[in-house]
Amino acid sequence: MWQVNLGASMAGSMKPADAGVLNPLLRKLNSLGFHGEAELRCLVHKVKLRGSTPKGEEIVGADDTPRRLTVLLAGVACLYETLESGERQIYAFYYPGDFCDLHRYVWPEPVAETTVRALTDCSIGIIEHRDLDRAIERHRKLALALWRATMLESSILRERLASLSRRSALERVSHLLCEQLHRRRAIGIESGVIPLTQIDLADAAGLSVVHTNRVLQDLRKLGTVSANSRTIEVVNWERLADIAKFDNRYLTLPALSGWEIRTE
Amino acid sequence: MWQVNLGASMAGSMKPADAGVLNPLLRKLNSLGFHGEAELRCLVHKVKLRGSTPKGEEIVGADDTPRRLTVLLAGVACLYETLESGERQIYAFYYPGDFCDLHRYVWPEPVAETTVRALTDCSIGIIEHRDLDRAIERHRKLALALWRATMLESSILRERLASLSRRSALERVSHLLCEQLHRRRAIGIESGVIPLTQIDLADAAGLSVVHTNRVLQDLRKLGTVSANSRTIEVVNWERLADIAKFDNRYLTLPALSGWEIRTE
DNA sequence: CGTGCTGTTGAGGACGATCAATGACGGTGG
DNA sequence: CCACCGTCATTGATCGTCCTCAACAGCACG
Secondary structure, three states: OHHHHHHHHHHOOOOHHHHHHOHHHHHHHHHOOOOOHHHHHHHHOOOEEEEEEOOOOEEEOOOOOOOEEEEEEEOOEEEEEEOOOOOEEEEEEEOOOOEOOHHHHHOOOOOOOOEEEEOOOEEEEEEEHHHHHHHHHHOHHHHHHHHHHHHHHHHHHHHHHHHHHHOOHHHHHHHHHHHHHHHHHHOOOOOOEEOOOHHHHHHHHOOOHHHHHHHHHHHHHOOOEOOOOOOEEEOOHHHHHHHHOOOHHHHOOOOOHHHHHHHO | OHHHHHHHHHHOOOOHHHHHHOHHHHHHHHHOOOOOHHHHHHHHOOOEEEEEEOOOOEEEOOOOOOOEEEEEEEOOEEEEEEOOOOOEEEEEEEOOOOEOOHHHHHOOOOOOOOEEEEOOOEEEEEEEHHHHHHHHHHOHHHHHHHHHHHHHHHHHHHHHHHHHHHOOHHHHHHHHHHHHHHHHHHOOOOOOEEOOOHHHHHHHHOOOHHHHHHHHHHHHHOOOEOOOOOOEEEOOHHHHHHHHOOOHHHHOOOOOHHHHHHHO
């Protein structure tokens, strides 16, 4: 649908390859309620591509002064912090189309020790804050769309908080897996393979690696996760959602009709 | 400083009593980088006061269609959700000046079962979404300020996540207390009394009430919390911050100079 | 003067952490 | 091609933090 429209219409003004590469961003903006060919083009033309970033590399450091917004275009990344104890706490996973450092656009001064790092090979798009300023100047709805992206991240944080607070390890891991599946499916990835290590999972779920491993084995016995130990692959989504008591509403953007009416 | 300016300048256009009541909101907007007499007046004139809300009452329900933004003007409230297990998970505490339902402005459709409820007697200000739309239309920086408020809430959520994930019960409770102290002090409340019950604390910290009680007793023995069992009063802030390994940066807004330069 | 809410105390048990060692795989360089 | 190394996964054993259940005490309320 929209991919076709945009893909076709942008092909004239941009190399076809680029149009394809930026699809995740277009999809994201669309889902946040920022539509329109002219509107999108205004922002998308400003995106610079950063060469591919290998697994394990830092994408956004804690120290450098922010001057640009980072968009993940391919791969998986995470936002994390190394706590006093030396442990890594993962706050968020990022998938293609996600903005990695909106916080630094809104707060120009570095305010925390958080870092974004590639968990698989990634490709990255860059938008200068100055260009973003201008795009927002022209299309007010863009600020609202990005604000909404922040809100979605908040919503995920709240859900994760509830998990850590009140759910068992089995539920926690299942819930985390469900969320990843859901988000990946939302951007067109139907496979049940989740490209994270057990260590990543543990650092996000607030469990020890050993216990995470045991929980995964339980999930295998329950027939929800593939027996192959090298990759985490969910084979029975329904049962997993059942175990996790997963309710996807917190991830599901409403139709946004109300918003349109108000600002249009 | 700014209170004087505004208090004086608004006195002409609004009942003196009202000007005082709205001070927390003015202070908050100021701290978010939204200054200027004209700018503030444009929004503040639209605030309607809702009669005082008694302790225990619902401020923002999960069901009703949102049409207005709620600002806490006095008292303490919390955002919470009742989980499948029947337990209450508190996601956020709100103090005077805080916006209670920005998420509903950004997402007009209800998207989660979260509720805002008064933990003490509160007084509430209301701004119609329509009026807010217009104010944002006129002063673009207002949207950015509110976006920043969302970001601050996010930042608190991340910190809380780290607490639940990796810190001991003693650290968790201490950290939570430190945060409340810090936020209260930021709005001019210097007292060490924290108007929450042990139940509130437990539901926010992800601990059982029984264990929370025991932790508080430990804190009393350590001389950080007053021996009076009816109210929670911190008597030794430094030692508490020490126990919690509290680093207030995640709560501290930077000077915002960068932002000003870009949009002014 | 009961009734309800909050705080307190004790006992027992479960869930998950920690420590330690081993296995499996992939990549690298000789 | 093989030896080596680093990363990730796995297993067993032990320990401790925190949960659960249950009962009771104090205070505020009508």
